[in-house]
Amino acid sequence: MIRKLLAAALLLGVAALAIFWWLTIPATLSEQQRASLVEGDAAAGEAVFWAGGCGSCHAEKSAKGDAKKLLGGGHRLDTPAGVFVTPNISPDPETGIGSWSLEDFANAMWNGVSPGGRHYYPSFPYASYIRMTGEDLSNLFAYLKTLEPVSRANEPHELPLPLKLHRGIGLWKLAFLDGAPVMTDIGEEETLLRGRYLVEGPGHCGECHTPRTVFGFGGMDKSRWLGGGAAPEGDGKIPNITPHEKGLGGWSAGEIAGYLESGFTPEFDSVGGSMVSVQENMAKLTKEDRAAIAAYLKAIPAVGD
């Protein structure tokens, strides 16, 4: 009897493992994804670069101006899960991504999978980048190739053992990786749709401004979208940027766009913390794009306490 039970348990265990294995196989590009890639236009890719904020994580900490285009990585992201050391994404063929194909790049940005078939950690905000268009990704990739190569070998992340099991990230993705828009019913107005794309896609605003489910380790909590929460890095809290009185309720769209351009709030408080790097990226966008972001932030549901 006991033997039979043991055998059954063993079988179940093997089946569970097999299912886990099967469920967490890293994805490759889907037909649809592949078909949306185009011949990249490097000049058009620069705006995508600033919207996506790559330099805020892959350049040196607090890098300013042109130094933000030196993407040698090595920037340490100190999170509650451990320390992530960002990789080199400069066009250096040995230590960077100079030898990658556009397909490799797109699979990393959309599906969070490396050319070798490893799941990336979601500290790389692909859960937002998954919403980027094939055209933007192609242009971005062409632009990255024009930047100065930096020779710097990647360093391992400093993580506790359970988090080193990459297949586990496959489960996280099954539960939380979703390329559909978050705000499904904000209408058809072009400005709002552009704002939604920039905020939910390349701008990855939700990665900081939306609280996470499952004790902070899950996905972005869409029921409290942009409602603020604990900082993903370091001390303090991230403010609510929905139109609630505790968020941006008192700000006009013009004031929000002005903040993204100049870094000053309507009360002439100045931007601080990790938002400084984001704001300086936003300052490089067109006026129309900043206005679109502001319009979206005024149009989404207010999130209170």
Added chain:
Amino acid sequence: MKKLVIASILTATLTAGAALAASHGADPVATRKNGMQGVGLAMGTLAGMAKGEVPFNDKSALAALKLMNYVASTFDQHFPEGSDMAANTTASPKIWEDMDGFKAAVAKLQMDTAAAIEAAPASAEALGPILGSVGGNCKSCHEAFRVKN
């Protein structure tokens, strides 16, 4: 009407400055916050003039710069050990981890405002570069030493 606007801005600015002076030596968190509010008002006054939203007035501009310089001259004295724990502060614990770096940032604000006072801007156009040099301090210090709660 224009005169009234200028006067009210000037009054607001100087009131904030006076509030700062009055609270000296009392609660350090309140003192430093009042000081920064004065700095914010002064910055708003100057930016408004530079953008032409309020008419340029050389006396108000100078008063605004002097207020910022005054706040900077004592700002770092209001950060006693442990006052990062106050419920209403947005001062980052990094200030106490790197007091020298913080003091250097305060000194830079003082230096840049002193240079601007020296330059005595006489037109809205002359405020542009000053806003750049003085205003850059806000962001770089807040990036390193401030955190929202």
